[in-house]
Amino acid sequence: MRAVVRIACLAFVASTALWAQEKAAPLPPMGWNSWNHFAGHVTDADVRSAADMLVSTGMRDAGYVYVNVDDTWQGTRDAQGVIHPNDRFPDMKALGDYIHSKGLKFGIYSSPGPKTCGGYAGSIDHEAQDAKTYAEWGVDFLKYDLCSYQDLMIQAQKEHPEDTGIKNRMMIAAYKKMGDALKATGRPIVYSLCQYGIDDPWKWGPGVGASMWRTTDDIDDSYGRMIAIGFSQAGLSKYAGPGHWNDPDMLEVGNGKMTADEYRTHMSLWVLLAAPLLAGNDLSKMSDMDKSILMNKDAIAIDQDPLAKQGDRLYESGDLDVWTKPLSGGRVAVGLFNRSWSTRDISVDLAQIGFKNGGNVRDVWKGKDLGHRSGVFTDTILTHGVTLLIVSK
Template sequence: MRTIVALTCSILISAAPAVSQKLAANPPMGWNSWNHFAEHVTDEDVRSAADMLVSTGMRDAGYIYVNVDDTWQGQRDAQGVLHPNERFADMKALGDYIHSKGLKFGIYSSPGAKTCGGYAGSLGHEAQDAKMYAEWGVDFLKYDLCSFQSNMNKEKADHPDDPNAARNLMIAAYKKMGDALKATGRPILYSLCQYGVDQPWKWGPSVGAQMWRTTDDIDDSYGRMVTIGFSQAGLSKYAGPGHWNDPDMLEVGNGKMSEDEYKTHMSLWVLLAAPLLAGNDLSKMSDIDKSILMSKEAIAIDQDPLGKQGDRLYQSGDLDVWTKPLSNGRVAVGLFNRSWDNRDVSVDLADIGFKSGANLRDIWKQKDLGLHTGVFTDTLPKHGVTLLIVSK
């Protein structure tokens, strides 16, 4: 868990630039090395993940980014050029391999002097690193706050009368890399990883970003996953084509949650129009893992062209109902049971615009439920979910 610096922000950005909408018209999808491989990731692991995205059908389902997270970095030479370490012999060759599979290449750095893992960050080398990324064929940069928080703490201490000093320093640091990426002329999706510090959903577009973390790190546990997921209530107005809230990567397939819990995870993320970045070992997926990650109907909710993030309709104790507007007048509905017992969860169709009734489709059962009017109720197992498409 990284340390969070509590700040405030009053900048409001209402629309994403055209270049952002082109880069991320829909929530980005792909795979990231961190959740499973962490600091042990190698060139071979990443190439294997690219192969598996193709052979499993995940690429064709929309998972196109292959992102190398922290610990790929080696040392800078006398000219300041950053070289990869012994686990990554040739990043340009790795990028070429990923591109040969019809996939996109992602990488990781930090605005600080060091990354979370203690490797070289981009502080003072922003333009140099951005140029290098473009030469390598990078398509995605995850930029992680990490050690830059010490710079922010110093700035705050040095300017005790300016409550915005640390915030302004952070935003300037993220903008510096955003400008450097833009200057390369290569379209590189810019992902801010700063754990929701200072409400990035309000200023992320101004630094050239297409997505930004809204929370601290996820882990492969039901409690952490639902804490993060349900904390996204109220953020829907800040998301849309070219600018997406990011509640962190998927843990589906890492083995510490049940099937119902992983379905809850995937359901909540697609209702949130969240980026879908798988974080598991793709070579060891069960059929259940594949069915969750590659559910065409669930992915279609996330990628719906209307580009709306869902939000909470109501909460009653351990029961939640969330809705997401979809194209063609449809609505996605998630009924969630966070309790440890079987519970009935209901939604009044009139509350979501269907006073005269609607047709219901159960996504995980892959079953049409027919025409319903009034209140729809389903009995859910502990930590279970029913994900519906409601249409006239």
């Protein structure tokens, strides 16, 4: 009887954890993160300005609600071990209050190791204390970056070469420790694992209380790196759903080193992947093109579709890819991607994606309904370009 009761209790705890995750992130989180543009120079004023710009540009109303301060905000710990911000962030509670006053949510960053990637104070041995502090500041999102904890894992492996699983166990335990600490605060906080896809976090992330987890190493503002990350996500769709999302890293749209077609490819891939959409550009210097990509209503609706399904590759042929994502109401999003250095025709058989009798087709980036189509749909796509469609019955 005790065994049965214990199993029932464990099942209840697991279901409660999943409920908490779904409550925090029922759909892929959307917002802005400071790192891609400001890196280690971000200030309180920069973050407040970003919050202002999310509102004035319409990005908040389009769904971008998280304002996330990445690495280098930390100062020192006091005699009781409480973390304090450095002089670039005079009052984190006041910053959180300002962000909330704009109808936005407040995100922060730390590491399970002794130091963050930037060399600032991490959370090791202070997990419960830091989680409590974050909750008091009104934090709604925590990015938890492996960084120096990886050094501890490597050292442990050297000391115990016979124990091939020691690094994996250490990492999972470290992430669970903070996950438990966040849960204990009673505040819904999106818990984002940043551990570069090591040891398949999509398999163990939900068990440590995570809402999302990085599936790859860092992105940068280049077409080659972006597509290497984006197209490597094939096969991971079964691990995503309400409260638990695969994260191929932040958006580079607007940072200036890709063409408009390449940025549209970037956005198209991420929305088909039901990826968290975290802009990383200088919001005060967005071009009309940047805005048209980041705030395209149809593209965002694909990412935020209530069916909460991640898309996957339908087929690949050389430098041509076709990806699909099931949507609510029996609709399907389709991405036709041209990775080649020339203009190419790319086709999709509508019957193969569930439209035996054809369907109504909308071109997302043209903002145009193409009418009823049946059989094979073909479009001519420019170098590094994409056609993103929504097909409905």
